[in-house]
Amino acid sequence: MADTKPNTPNNTSPQEGETTGYFGELARAYIVPQMYSRIWSPAEGLMKGTIFPELYRPYEPGMRP
Numbered sequence: 001m002a003d004t005k006p007n008t009p010n011n012t013s014p015q016e017g018e019t020t021g022y023f024g025e026l027a028r029a030y031i032v033p034q035m036y037s038r039i040w041s042p043a044e045g046l047m048k049g050t051i052f053p054e055l056y057r058p059y060e061p062g063m064r065p
Contacts, residue, residue, distance in 0.1 A: 036052055045051035048058075 034054055036054060038053065039045070039051045040048065040053060042051065048056050050056055
């Protein structure tokens with residue numbers, strides 16, 4: 001008689017509370033505290049991608065950071 005079980009290793013699913021494939025910390029976010037002095041209008045914010053002038057960095061082709 002043929003085996004009706006799928007061709008997978010025994011019990012490969014994680015148990016409750018267990019994780020698989022975790023190899024440590026992958027990234028860490030660092031956010032500099034900022035003081036906001038003013039905001040742009042919603043219309044101007046939509047055009048520029050932000051309502052905070054301190055965060056606005058226009059893209060100029062050919063420029064490198």
